[in-house]
Amino acid sequence: MTGVTLSQGNDLVQWQLEASGSFSVRSINAGGGVTPATATGAGGGAAYAEVLDAVGFAASRRVWRGLELAERAAAHVGAGAHRDGGRAERVIRDFVGTKSERAALAALSRLLIDSNPLAVPFYEAVTQARWFKWSSIHAAAVAALLETNGGAEESRSLVADSAARLKSAAEVALFYCDLMAAFSSRGLKGRAMDFYAQLRTMPPPLAGGAKTYMAMIKSLCMMGLADEAEGALREMVALGYQPDAFQFGLVAKCYGKAGQLAEMERVIASMSDAGIRMGTGAANIVLSCYSACRDHGKMLMWLKKMRKLRVAPTTKAYNFVLNSCPTVVSMARDLGPSLPLSAEQLVKKLKSGSPWPTEAEVVQELLAASPVLDKSMVWSETEVKLNLHGFSMTSAYVLMLQWVDAVKGGRALPLEVSVVCGVGKHSDVRGEPKVRELAQEVLSRMGSPLRLSARNKCRLVAKRDRVKQWFRIQLFLSKAGRVSALRCSNGKRSKKPSVSYKIVKEQIARVMSLLRPS
Secondary structure (H helix, E strand, O other), X not given: OEEEEEEEOOEEEEEEEOOOOOEEEEEEOOOOOEEEEEEEEOOOHHHHHHHHHHHHHHOOOOHHHHHHHHHHHHHHHHHHOOOOHHHHHHHHHHHHHHOOHHXXXXXXXXXXXXXXXXXXXXXXXXXXXXXXOOXXXXXXXXXHHHHHOOOHHHHHHHHHHHHHHOOOHHHHHHHHHHHHHHHHXXXXXXXXXXXXXXXXXXXXXXXXXXXXXXXXXXXXXXXXXXXXXXXXXXXXHHOOOOOOHHHHHHHHHHHHHOOOHHHHXXXXXXXXXXXXXXXXXXXXXXXXXXXXXXXXXXXXXXXXXXXXXXXXXXXXXXXXXXXXXXXXXXXXXXXOOXXXXXXXXXXXXXXXXXXXXXXHHHHHHHHHHOOHHHHHEEEOOXXXXXXXXXXXXXXXXXXXXXXHHHHHHXXXXXXXXXXXXXXXXXXXXXXXXXXXXXXXXXXXXXXXXXXXXXXXXXXXXXXXXXXXXXXXXXXXXXXXXXXXXXXXXXXXXXXXXXXXXXXXXXXXXXXXXXXXXX
């Protein structure tokens, strides 16, 4: 018997595959109790069909639940394919034949990302589909997976067959670049260097022109070869091709990650020499270079320069700047008892407790300069909504603090107030969406009335009246706190509770009873 245990929220779900080919499921709750088998199924083709339907489901918009099902079912194929490989292959062919091209390729990409053994037979089935168009990226990824799983001969055969079908030197050069990226991403740097050596045997200028050089620079940076990448960048310029800010950014970040800050600065400075205007894209790429090496001083300097140039940080910049602030990252990850619940509290705590002197200034400057909140918030006649799609855990935490402050001081509230968290389909972590858990916890600590919608499990929502009540009590508590602080500053704290304290206590009890869901 083989099995797999997966986390689902606070519970564990165990899937067991019996020697006969049947399987069973049981749920182990957080307290240690075991729920009897909640699902059973037959082995053989039915199990394989379930796997592939789940993978197809994963390729749809309902990705999170589909990936969960695919992960569970993959255990059965992995355990049973050696018994009846022919049946598994037939089910795979049926799946590819009945699904759309988009769904099948999305499922293949997901399997390759997860290093699932199903990816290889799935790719073989895809190559037989009537709509199949050869892709160097997919072929390179499958070859790298084969090599990782010990199939060196199969990998080399796939590479040779793929190269033989290519009709031009430009296609071969781009294929070598994709092979470098695929093999280096799996830690096979030696094989990636072999492909780089083969690429360099081609006479310069490389066939494919600027496109080939751009792909080569990207692959070399993935391999951590900053010197070679800069050499390719110079060669590209010398040949009359015009690189864009992205290529300079890749090389600069590669130097930054290696701790070679002087070289990183030199590459950044060379952008202007190459005629690249410091617009939104270039400025945010430079900011990403400084954040990659956590140079808070340079990040602060560059944020101020961007504000003078009237160049606003993008959503990506917002993400990588905050992700390079270790204290804020730790706050969002640990959600400790002293977690700041407003942007003002956050900056204040960073100033007093961060071991990085300029971290607080970086966060403060980013909040002042970035229009990300305005782009992520929709304020209409019917609702005010914050959309957290595309944000990291740390960025989502800080953005929520900004949003609550903005809603408090904004115009009249519409009928509904909501936060949309997303289902985590862009995350490599399986299970409950982490951003949703973060949003629930932070809003709960604020005393917010926002609760998960019954129709959309990734949307927190509350009616206008509840939100107004919440804001009133927060305003009252802040005023009472200031009065109490003034009294304490004029003398010793009285042992007898003050009238204001009693009022606050009563108000808290009353409002919490109102906000408690029925």
